Amino acid sequence: MRMRNLAWLLLVASTLPAQPPSPSPLQNPAASAGQADVVRAQPVGTMSDLMVKIIYPASDAVFYIATREPKTEVEWSELQGKTLALAESANLLLMPGRARDQDRWMQDAKLLLDAGTAAYRAARRKDVAALEAVNDQLLTSCTSCHQHYRPNYGRRPAPDATAPQSARVAPSAPSAPVPLSAPVATTPPAPSIVGRWKLRAAEDLRADGSVARYPWGQHPVGSIVVEGGACYLQIASSDTPSFSGGSTPVMEQMKAALLSTYIAYSGPCAINASEGSVTLKVEAAWRPDYVGTEQKRFFRFQNGALIFGPAPNSMRAGNETLTRRLTLDRVQ
Ligand code: HEC
DSSP: OHHHHHHHHHHHHSSSSSSSOOOOOTHHHHHHHHHHTTOOOOOOOOOOHHIIIHHHHHHHHTTTTSSSOOOOOOHHHHHHHHHHHEEEEEEEHHTTTSSOOOOOHHHHHHHHHHHHHHHHHHHHHHOOOHHTHHHHHHHHHHHHHHHSTTTTTTOOSOOOTTOOOHHOOOOOTOOOTTOOOOOOOOOOOOEEEEEEEEEEEEEEEESOOEEOBBBBBSSEEEEEEEEEEEEEEEEEEEEOOOOOSSSHHHHHHHHHHHHHHHEEEEEEEEETTTTTEEEEEEESSSGGGGGEEEEEEEEETTTTTEEEEESTTOOOTTTEEEEEEEEEEEEE
C-alpha cells in the first residue's frame, strides 16, 4: 500500500512541469541504500501554489507592517506564524524536487531564508522597527529569484512607473513589474518617510518645471531625519567660499553668508501619510522667528527618492511664484 502510494506520487511528480522525475540518489542518500519505503520529503503543492498560498500572503504581513501593526497578543502571534511560514517556506524551496538547480536557485532561496529568519526573530521580539527594516531584504529575495526563474518576469509593463519598487527591483529592466503583481491584485508596500535621507538636490522650480534658481547653490549638502516622532532638517551650501582675511572681519563675512547658505530646524513632527505631509513644531531653528511656529511640508516618493518641500508655489522670487523641491536619497 505504502509502496503504491509512493510510486503514484512519484509518477504524478514526474508529470508536473519543471520538476525532476524523482529525487536523485545524491540528494537522498537513503534511496541508494535500496530502502524503498524510507520516508522522504515530498512536494504537495506546485511552485505556483507555494507562492500564492503561503509565501505571498505571509510576506504581505511584513511589507505592510507599518500600516498593520499588531496590537494584541493574538495579532502578534499571527504575525509570528506568518514570518515563520516565510522563513520555513524557503526550506521548502530548497528541498529536492523543488530546487531547480544546486547553485543559483539555492542562493536565491537562501536570501528568503535569511530575510524570513530575520523577520521571524523581529516578530518574536515584537520589534516593529526591525520588521520595517527587513522589508528591503525580503523584497530583494523575491525579485532576485523571480528575475532568474520566473517565466516572463519583467516583460509586462510596470503598473506604475513611479512606484519606488519598480526602480529598486531592476534598474536594468525599467519595465519590471512590482514583484507581487500577478496574479493576485495588490499594491506595493507603501514607502515611508521615516528614516535618514541625504540631500541630492535643492531647486526652486517654475510652473513649467524648469529650474529658476538653486537656493543653496548647485552643490547643497544636508539631510532630513525623521525618527521617533521628531524631524531634523539641515541644508548648507558647499560652495560657500572660505572666509578670507581682508578688509571685512571674518566674523562679519560669516554672518553675511550664513542666512543665504544655511538652514536648519528641528522638533516633534506628525506624519500624515495619506496626505503626504508632515507637520513640524519647530523647537530649534537657524533663525529665531521660526521657533515656536508650525511648519507643514509635503512629500512624495519618486523612483525611491524622497521629494520634499513646502506647499507648491509658496516661494517668491520677484513677481514669480516658485515651488521648492528637495530631492533626497535614503541613507537608512
Ligand atoms: C528561490 C526562488 C523564489 C523565491 C525566493 C521567491 N519566488 Fe515567487 N516564484 C518563483 C517561481 C519559480 C515562480 C513561478 C512559478 C510558476 O509559475 O510555476 C514564482 C511565482 C510567484 C508568484 C506568481 C505565482 C503565479 O502562479 O503566477 C508570486 C505571487 C510570487 N512568486 C511571490 C513571491 C514572493 C512574495 C516572494 C518573496 C517573499 C517570492 N515569491 C520568492 C520562485 C521564487
